[in-house]
Amino acid sequence: MLxxxxxxGRWTLADLVPAKSGPAxxxxxxxxxxxVRSLETWRGRLDASMAAATFGSLVRDMxxxxxxxxxxxxxxTLWFSEQTGDSDALSFQQxxxxxxxxAQNRTLFVEHWxxxxxxxxxxxxxxxxxxxxxxxxxxRRFAPYTLAEPxxxxxxxxxxxxxxxxxxxxxxxxxxxxxxxxxxxxxxxLTRTELMIYARDPDPAKRSAAYEAxxxxxxxxxxxxxxxxxxxxxDWHQENVALRGISSPIAVRNLQNDVPDDVIDTLLxxxxxxxxxxxRFFRLKAGWIGMDRLRRCDIYAPLQPVVRTYTYDxxxxxxHQCFDGFAPRLAELSDRxxxxxxxxxxxxxxxxxxxxCYGVVPDKTPWVLVNFNGRVENVGTLAHELGHAxxxxxxxxxxxxxxxxSLPLAETASNFAQMLLLHVLLDSDRDPAFRRYLxxxxxxxxxxxxLRQAFFVLFEREAHRKVHEDSATADDLAVRYLDTLRxxxxxxxxxxxxxxxxxxxxxxxxxxxFYCYAYTFGHLLVLxxxxxxxxxxxxxxxxxxxxxxxxGSMPPLAILEEAGFNVRTKAxxxxxxxxxAGMIDELETLSGASPKGKRRP
Numbered sequence: 001m002l003x004x005x006x007x008x009g010r011w012t013l014a015d016l017v018p019a020k021s022g023p024a025x026x027x028x029x030x031x032x033x034x035x036v037r038s039l040e041t042w043r044g045r046l047d048a049s050m051a052a053a054t055f056g057s058l059v060r061d062m063x064x065x066x067x068x069x070x071x072x073x074x075x076x077t078l079w080f081s082e083q084t085g086d087s088d089a090l091s092f093q094q095x096x097x098x099x100x101x102x103a104q105n106r107t108l109f110v111e112h113w114x115x116x117x118x119x120x121x122x123x124x125x126x127x128x129x130x131x132x133x134x135x136x137x138x139x140r141r142f143a144p145y146t147l148a149e150p151x152x153x154x155x156x157x158x159x160x161x162x163x164x165x166x167x168x169x170x171x172x173x174x175x176x177x178x179x180x181x182x183x184x185x186x187x188x189x190l191t192r193t194e195l196m197i198y199a200r201d202p203d204p205a206k207r208s209a210a211y212e213a214x215x216x217x218x219x220x221x222x223x224x225x226x227x228x229x230x231x232x233x234x235d236w237h238q239e240n241v242a243l244r245g246i247s248s249p250i251a252v253r254n255l256q257n258d259v260p261d262d263v264i265d266t267l268l269x270x271x272x273x274x275x276x277x278x279x280r281f282f283r284l285k286a287g288w289i290g291m292d293r294l295r296r297c298d299i300y301a302p303l304q305p306v307v308r309t310y311t312y313d314x315x316x317x318x319x320h321q322c323f324d325g326f327a328p329r330l331a332e333l334s335d336r337x338x339x340x341x342x343x344x345x346x347x348x349x350x351x352x353x354x355x356x357c358y359g360v361v362p363d364k365t366p367w368v369l370v371n372f373n374g375r376v377e378n379v380g381t382l383a384h385e386l387g388h389a390x391x392x393x394x395x396x397x398x399x400x401x402x403x404x405x406s407l408p409l410a411e412t413a414s415n416f417a418q419m420l421l422l423h424v425l426l427d428s429d430r431d432p433a434f435r436r437y438l439x440x441x442x443x444x445x446x447x448x449x450x451l452r453q454a455f456f457v458l459f460e461r462e463a464h465r466k467v468h469e470d471s472a473t474a475d476d477l478a479v480r481y482l483d484t485l486r487x488x489x490x491x492x493x494x495x496x497x498x499x500x501x502x503x504x505x506x507x508x509x510x511x512x513x514f515y516c517y518a519y520t521f522g523h524l525l526v527l528x529x530x531x532x533x534x535x536x537x538x539x540x541x542x543x544x545x546x547x548x549x550x551x552g553s554m555p556p557l558a559i560l561e562e563a564g565f566n567v568r569t570k571a572x573x574x575x576x577x578x579x580x581a582g583m584i585d586e587l588e589t590l591s592g593a594s595p596k597g598k599r600r601p
Contacts, residue, residue: 006313008372010082011344016364017075020092028071029099035064036103039110046113048121052128058110059132065107067361067400072096074360078367081352082344084175093168094160101160105153112152115143134553135401138258145244145255155239163235170228170510173221175353179213192353193371200300200377204289211297215498218505225504226474233467236513241468249464250457253514257407258555263568264517270573271454271520272487277577278447279492281584285440286492288591294493296485300444303437309374312345319383322420323390327541333393334386340365345382347371354507357385357414359392362403366392376441380418387417395551402553407515409556411522412529413548415449418442419530436590439583446580449523451488453516459484460509460516477503521567524576528565531579 018024039061046058076096079089114122114136122140126133146152179195181188183206198210218225233249240252247261254261286294289301310318316338324331337343342365344351352369359366366389372378391413395403405412422442426435459481466472466480482500489495508515533540543563550559560567567573 006316006338008312008345008347009343010346011078011367011369012341013075013078013367015340015342016071016078016360020079020088028068032065032068032072032099032103035061035068036106039065039107043109046110048117050125052125055125055128056130059129059136062107062110063132063400065103069100069103070361070400073100074358074367078358078360078369081356081369083350084171084352085350090168090172097160097164101156104156108149108152108156111139112146112149114139115146131399131553132401134555135399141255141258145240145246147243151243163232166228166231166235167511170225170507171352173225174505174507175350177217177221178349179217181209181213183209191347191349191351193347193373197373197375199297200302200375202302202304204291204295204298204301207297207301208295212498214505215501219498219501222474222501222504226477229463229477229504229510230467230472230474232510232513233464237464237468250461250514253407253517257518259406259408259557260568263557264521266568266570267517267521267524267573268454268458270570270577271451272458274574274577275451275488275490277581277584278443278451278488279490280581281440281443281447281587282489282492284584284588284591288440293491296489296493296495296499299447299493303440304433308376310376310379311374312372315372315379315382318379318421318424319386319417322383322417322424323386325424326420327545329545330390333390336393337365337368337386337389342367344369345372347373355381355385357388357392359389359404361400362392362396362398365389377445380421380445383417383421384414387414390417391548394545394549395553397549398551398553403551405548405550405552406556407518408521409525409559411449411519412526415523415526416529416544418445419526432590436587439587439590443580443583443587446523449519450576450580451520453519455484455488456503456506456509456516457514457520459503460514463503463509464513524573525560525565525567527576527579528572529563531575532564 013020017028042058042061050058073096076089076093080086080093083089117125117140126136129136147155178189178191181190181195181198183198192214195210195213198206201207201210236249236252240246241249246252246255250264251261254264282294282299285301285303286292286298288303289298291298294301319334320331323334344367351371353371355368355370357366357368368382368385368389370378370381370385372382388410391405391410392403394413395405404410422438425438429435462480462484463472463477466476470476472480478500481503482495482497485495485499485502503509529544533544547559547563550562554562557567565572
């Protein structure tokens with residue numbers, strides 16, 4: 001662990017490119033052009049009968065282009081994220097988007113050749129592809145849906161100022177919003193991160209005011225934001241379903257994730273069936289905070305009037321402890337990210353209001369963005385994102401093509417880190433009230449990453465259908481969203497009508513349609529993994545580390561099956577909900593209530 005006290009601050013990008021402009025950046029751009037030119041020399045030389053050694057040279061040229069492109073894309077993303085209103089960052093991002101689209105078009109012929117190669121020769125060359133083999137298999141998985149080269153080039157070019165531009169506009173609008181709220185007689189204008197602190201305030205009036213401020217500001221922009229979503233859904237369908245022939249909008253994401261449609265259908269079905277698990281929790285929670293029934297703005301209400309706070313340094317030390325108690329190697333990797341100056345933890349206007357980890361290329365320590373405000377939730381977020389970083393570092397011996405895990409497994413290490421943190425906190429204080437607080441907080445957060453995310457996807461599935469088939473209006477989509485909210489909460493939570501516009505505040509449904517089921521998949525998976533760890537103890541550790549070290553070098557289901565998990569069954573996913581139900585059982589015991597929320601006599 002670092003031997004100095006750390007405070008919130010900004011990251012440095014110098015390890016990626018030494019300067020934002022000038023000779024250092026121009027050298028990287030020149031490297032991209034040189035790498036593309038080298039790959040272009042293969043045009044006319046690609047032949048099904050080429051020797052394995054020759055194919056190896058082709059793969060190395062492909063990796064070189066991908067590596068430099070990843071550096072530039074990563075730099076533009078990180079720079080823009082640290083200050084989304086910076087005109088220089090935006091201009092650079094647009095420049096990089098254009099140059100990468102051009103590079104992709106110039107080298108697209110290689111991918112087309114590979115996808116069209118006969119199966120016998122493809123298998124012969126795959127045998128010599130080494131670590132890149134699964135990436136190449138993935139490309140061939142898209143072969144039936146690949147269009148003619150000129151059409152693919154046109155799509156790449158129009159996307160720069162089309163759908164990617166729409167996503168950038170959404171980010172600029174949403175991240176620039178500030179929210180007016182009156183607290184204790186003082187009117188403040190806050191960023192979204194600062195505002196949502198009050199969503200977890202002990203005072204119900206402040207919680208209500210926070211959501212009212214957020215919704216009012218987004219509703220003021222609803223016409224533009226809803227139209228941007230309709231364009232997003234329309235583009236997704238027209239390109240992927242109408243042009244490419246993929247069976248449905250969600251099947252596009254499933255194909256990208258290499259997960260069969262029926263597995264995700266089963267996952268979502270089990271989530272829908274288990275909405276009553278969380279409804280039971282919300283009814284229990286209402287009693288804790290002295291309410292007959294929770295309002296939507298109350299679901300993240302704290303259990304005790306004084307919320308514990310942590311300095312940034314204390315939070316980092318807790319995260320180190322949770323990793324070190326499981327496997328010291330993971331703690332060392334987490335510390336490496338902090339020591340490198342790759343964590344941007346300071347909240348500020350214009351900064352991306354969320355949290356993420358970006359493993360740009362395998363040989364660079366990942367970058368982590370959080371907005372640290374000293375709450376327990378922020379400590380959990382820090383553990384979550386550093387879990388991602390540990391995952392990336394464990395897989396760093398893979399190719400640039402295979403180091404990143406597939407989306408369904410992308411949340412495994414992050415959610416497991418949060419489980420480790422929970423038990424560190426539980427073991428540090430045996431006070432029943434504190435234990436109830438921690439368990440309830442975990443169930444709160446598990447709702448946010450399991451059921452809430454699943455219902456986002458259930459909404460998306462219906463919204464994409466309605467945009468395409470019914471030419472749905474913004475109001476139509478808002479009504480459908482309100483229906484999904486009321487289904488997931490049932491009679492346990494009062495959902496006011498204005499929450500029908502909450503969906504326009506969810507960036508994932510704009511930027512990466514159907515992404516959110518990865519959170520559900522990952523969290524339920526981790527609950528099952530943690531059960532295994534509790535049964536096996538130390539023997540589990542090496543199996544888990546090996547799972548993470550696979551990165552994206554194997555199909556996700558193959559990685560899981562190697563670890564002994566069958567995610568094709570409803571029983572597997574139900575097991576995750578059973579863990580949550582068990583936590584609720586303990587909460588009822590701690591609260592003096594009988595199972596199913598009935599008060600003990």
